[in-house]
Amino acid sequence: MSPRARNAFLVVAAVAVAALSFWALAPEAAVAFWNGSIGSRNALLSGTLVRAIPLAIIGTGLAIAFRAGVFNIGGEGQLMLGAVAATLVALRGDAGALTAPLALLAATAAGALWAGIAGVLRARFGVLEVISTIMLNFVAMNLVSYLVRGPMQEPSRIYPQSAAIADVAQLPRLAPDVRLHIGLVIVLGVCAGAWWFTSHTAAGFRQRATGSAPIAARIAGGIDVSRVALGAMLMSGALAGLAGGIEVTGVTFALYEHISPGYGFSAIAVAVLARLNPIAVLPSALLFATLETGALGMQRDAGVPSTFAAVLEAAAILAIVATHGWFRDAAPRPRAAESA
Amino acid sequence: MSELSPFLEAAVRTATPLLLAAIGETVSQRAGVLNLGLEGCIIAGAYAAYVASGAPVAGYAAAVGGGLLLGLTFVLFVVFLRRDQVIVGAALTMLGLGLTGTLFRAQGQTGALVATAEPALHVPVLSSIPVVGQALFAQPASTYLAVLLVPVVWWWLYRTHHGLALRAVGESPDAAHAAGIRVRRVQVVAALFSAALGGLAGGALVLAQAGAFAEDMSAGRGFLAIAIVALGRWRPLGVALAAAVFGSAMALQFVVQALGWGVRYELVLMIPYVLTLLALVLFGRGSAPAMLGRAPENASS
Numbered sequence: 001m002s003p004r005a006r007n008a009f010l011v012v013a014a015v016a017v018a019a020l021s022f023w024a025l026a027p028e029a030a031v032a033f034w035n036g037s038i039g040s041r042n043a044l045l046s047g048t049l050v051r052a053i054p055l056a057i058i059g060t061g062l063a064i065a066f067r068a069g070v071f072n073i074g075g076e077g078q079l080m081l082g083a084v085a086a087t088l089v090a091l092r093g094d095a096g097a098l099t100a101p102l103a104l105l106a107a108t109a110a111g112a113l114w115a116g117i118a119g120v121l122r123a124r125f126g127v128l129e130v131i132s133t134i135m136l137n138f139v140a141m142n143l144v145s146y147l148v149r150g151p152m153q154e155p156s157r158i159y160p161q162s163a164a165i166a167d168v169a170q171l172p173r174l175a176p177d178v179r180l181h182i183g184l185v186i187v188l189g190v191c192a193g194a195w196w197f198t199s200h201t202a203a204g205f206r207q208r209a210t211g212s213a214p215i216a217a218r219i220a221g222g223i224d225v226s227r228v229a230l231g232a233m234l235m236s237g238a239l240a241g242l243a244g245g246i247e248v249t250g251v252t253f254a255l256y257e258h259i260s261p262g263y264g265f266s267a268i269a270v271a272v273l274a275r276l277n278p279i280a281v282l283p284s285a286l287l288f289a290t291l292e293t294g295a296l297g298m299q300r301d302a303g304v305p306s307t308f309a310a311v312l313e314a315a316a317i318l319a320i321v322a323t324h325g326w327f328r329d330a331a332p333r334p335r336a337a338e339s340a
Numbered sequence: 341m342s343e344l345s346p347f348l349e350a351a352v353r354t355a356t357p358l359l360l361a362a363i364g365e366t367v368s369q370r371a372g373v374l375n376l377g378l379e380g381c382i383i384a385g386a387y388a389a390y391v392a393s394g395a396p397v398a399g400y401a402a403a404v405g406g407g408l409l410l411g412l413t414f415v416l417f418v419v420f421l422r423r424d425q426v427i428v429g430a431a432l433t434m435l436g437l438g439l440t441g442t443l444f445r446a447q448g449q450t451g452a453l454v455a456t457a458e459p460a461l462h463v464p465v466l467s468s469i470p471v472v473g474q475a476l477f478a479q480p481a482s483t484y485l486a487v488l489l490v491p492v493v494w495w496w497l498y499r500t501h502h503g504l505a506l507r508a509v510g511e512s513p514d515a516a517h518a519a520g521i522r523v524r525r526v527q528v529v530a531a532l533f534s535a536a537l538g539g540l541a542g543g544a545l546v547l548a549q550a551g552a553f554a555e556d557m558s559a560g561r562g563f564l565a566i567a568i569v570a571l572g573r574w575r576p577l578g579v580a581l582a583a584a585v586f587g588s589a590m591a592l593q594f595v596v597q598a599l600g601w602g603v604r605y606e607l608v609l610m611i612p613y614v615l616t617l618l619a620l621v622l623f624g625r626g627s628a629p630a631m632l633g634r635a636p637e638n639a640s641s
Contacts (some may be wrong), residue, residue: 146606304447310438317431
C-alpha cells in the first residue's frame with residue numbers, strides 16, 4: 001500500500017472505530033449526532049455540506065500558506081473583510097446577474113488585501129505573521145462590530161446587522177428546498193486548482209521549496225523567498241475572503257457581527273488533518289463540518305455540550321501532528337516521496 | 341473629572357490578567373518559544389479557579405495547575421517531539437476552550453458565581469489619595485503580584501546567569517548549547533512558566549475581576565497578551581507599559597459610552613491593535629528574539 005493510501009485508510013479506520021464505540025457507549029447521543037449531521041437529506045444538504053464549504057476554501061488557502069512556511073492565523077479576519085466587501089457590492093446590486101460574481105471578486109480582493117498587510121509587514125519589516133495576523137483578526141472583528149452598528153446598519157437601525165441583499169445578488173441554490181448553494185461547485189474548482197498549482201506549476205514548487213528549506217531555496221534555488229512567502233500569504237487571504245463572500249451571498253444574505261463561528265480557526269484543523277494536501281482538504285472539511293453539525297445535533301436532542309466538537313478537533317490536530325514528522329520545526333517538510 | 345477615578349480603577353483591574361499572562365509569555369518568547377496556547381491556559385486556569393473557589397488561595401493554586409496541565413502538553417509536543425509551535429499552540433487553545441465549555445455545560449450551566457471572590461486589599465493611607473488612590477492601592481492581591489513580577493522578571497532576565505542563559509537560547513540555541521546550556525531544559529521551564537502565569541491570569545479573571553465563570557470568558561486575552569509582549573518589545577518594563585495601554589483602551593470603552601462622545605467604542609477598542617502593528621513596524625526587526633517560533637536545529641540536550 002502506498003503511504004498515501006495507508007494514511008487515508010488509517011484515518012477512515014480511526015473514524016469508524018470512534019463512531020462504533022460512540023454508538024455502543026452512548027446510543028442516544030450517537031443517534032442525535034447522526035440526525036444532526038448526515039442522517040437526513042435536510043441535515044446533509046442544508047447543514048453539513050453548507051458548513052463544509054467555508055472550511056474547505058479557507059483550509060485550502062491555509063494548506064498553501066503552511067506549505068510555504070507562512071503561518072497565517074488570520075483566516076477569521078480575512079473572512080470578515082471578504083464578507084464586508086461582498087456585502088457592500090451586493091447591496092448596490094446594480095449589476096444584474098453579475099452582482100453575485102462581482103461580490104465574490106470583491107471579497108477575494110479584500111481578503112487578499114487584509115492578508116497582504118501581514119505579508120508586507122513580514123517581507124519589509126520582518127514582523128512575525130503569527131502576531132500580525134492575530135492583530136488583524138481583532139481589528140477586523142471590531143471593524144465589523146462598528147460597521148453593523150454604524151454606517152452599514154440596516155435601515156430601521158434596530159439590529160446590529162446590515163440590510164439584506166437583493167435576490168439577484170444571492171448565489172443560486174442547488175435544489176429549491178435545501179440551503180446548499182453553488183458554492184459547492186466553487187469549492188471543487190478551488191481545491192482542484194490549488195492542487196494543480198502546488199504540484200504542477202513552477203510557482204507552486206517555489207512555494208514548497210521555500211517552506212521546506214528556505215535557506216537552500218534562496219541560495220541554491222535562487223528563489224526570492226520573501227516574495228514567494230508574500231504570494232502564499234496573499235493566496236490564503238484571497239481564499240479566506242472568498243469564503244466570507246460566499247457566506248454572505250449564499251447563506252446569511254446580510255453582514256452580521258458573528259458571521260463566522262470560528263471558521264478561520266477550524267480551518268487550521270482542516271488543513272492539518274489534510275496534511276496540507278489541497279485535495280485531501282475536501283474530505284477533511286467534510287469530516288469537521290460533520291463533527292460540528294453533529295455536535296450541534298447532540299446539544300439539541302441529547303443535551304451533550306456542542307463545545308465537545310472543539311475538543312475532538314484539537315485532539316485530531318495533536319494526533320496528526322504527533323504521528324507525522326512533517327509538522328516538525330517551523331516549516332513543514334515534504335516527505336521524501338513527495339519532494340520530487 | 342468624576343469619570344477619571346473609576347476609569348483608572350477599571351483600567352488597572354482590566355490590565356491585571358493581561359499583565360500576568362504577558363509577563364509569562366515574555367519569558368517564554370525570550371527563550372524562543374511562542375506559546376500560542378496561552379488563551380487555552382487562561383481559560384483552563386479560569387475554570388480550575390471556579391471549581392476550587394472555596395478559598396482564594398485554593399482557587400489560585402488550582403488556576404496555576406489548570407494552566408500547567410495544558411503547558412505540559414505544549415512542552416511535550418513542542419520541546420520534546422519538536423512539533424510546530426504555532427499549530428500545537430492553536431490546537432491547545434481549541435482544547436482549552438472546548439474542554440472547559442464541555443465540562444461547564446455538562447453541569448447544566450451557562451454562567452455561575454464563584455463561592456468566594458477575592459477581596460480588594462486597601463493599603464492604608466495611600467488608598468485614600470484622591471483620583472489615583474483607589475486605582476493603585478485598593479486592588480486585589482493578584483494586581484500587586486502582577487506589578488511585583490515586572491521588576492522581578494526584569495532582574496531575573498537581565499541580572500542573573502539563568503536569565504542570560506534563557507535569552508541566549510532564544511537568540512542562538514546552537515551557541516547556547518555550545519556554551520553548555522541545556523537548551524531543552526530552559527525551554528521547558530520557560531514554556532511552563534508562561535502556562536502557569538496564563539493559568540494565574542485566568543484565576544485573577546474569575547476570582548478578582550468577574551467573580552464568576554462563563555464560557556469563553558478568556559475572550560481573546562491570551563492573544564491580547566501575545567500582542568502586549570510584541571508591543572512591549574519583549575522587555576518586562578515595556579510589556580508592563582503596553583499592558584497599561586491595552587487595559588486603558590479596554591476601560592475607555594465604558595467611559596466613551598458613559599460620556600456619550602461621538603466616537604463608537606468599537607473604534608476605540610481597535611486602537612491597541614493598530615498601535616501594536618505600528619510598533620512592530622517601527623521597532624519590530626531586531627527586538628524580537630531571533631529564534632522566536634522556531635525549533636533549534638541541533639541543540640538536543
